[in-house]
Amino acid sequence: MSTKIQSIVPDELAKSLVFVARAFKRSQSYIVCQAVENYLREQMENIEDGEMALQIEKESDGTYITLEAAEEMAAKIRNV
Numbered sequence: 648m649s650t651k652i653q654s655i656v657p658d659e660l661a662k663s664l665v666f667v668a669r670a671f672k673r674s675q676s677y678i679v680c681q682a683v684e685n686y687l688r689e690q691m692e693n694i695e696d697g698e699m700a701l702q703i704e705k706e707s708d709g710t711y712i713t714l715e716a717a718e719e720m721a722a723k724i725r726n727v
Contacts, residue, residue: 656664668675712720 664675664678668678671678
């Protein structure tokens, strides 16, 4: 099943869409679907990462280290 979605985009974006669709011999709809799918996948990953970070923070004892300290620890582990 498919749902029709209409959107207004800037002229330059529309021109780019036409160019890419022609270059790949695909419909504009296909290109838009691919772009939306990729964008939504990325955003879902960002949401999941944020939720994971919040869970880790919730479970932590409140002790944090600096980025520099973490890099030093990682370097020591790699050298072992």
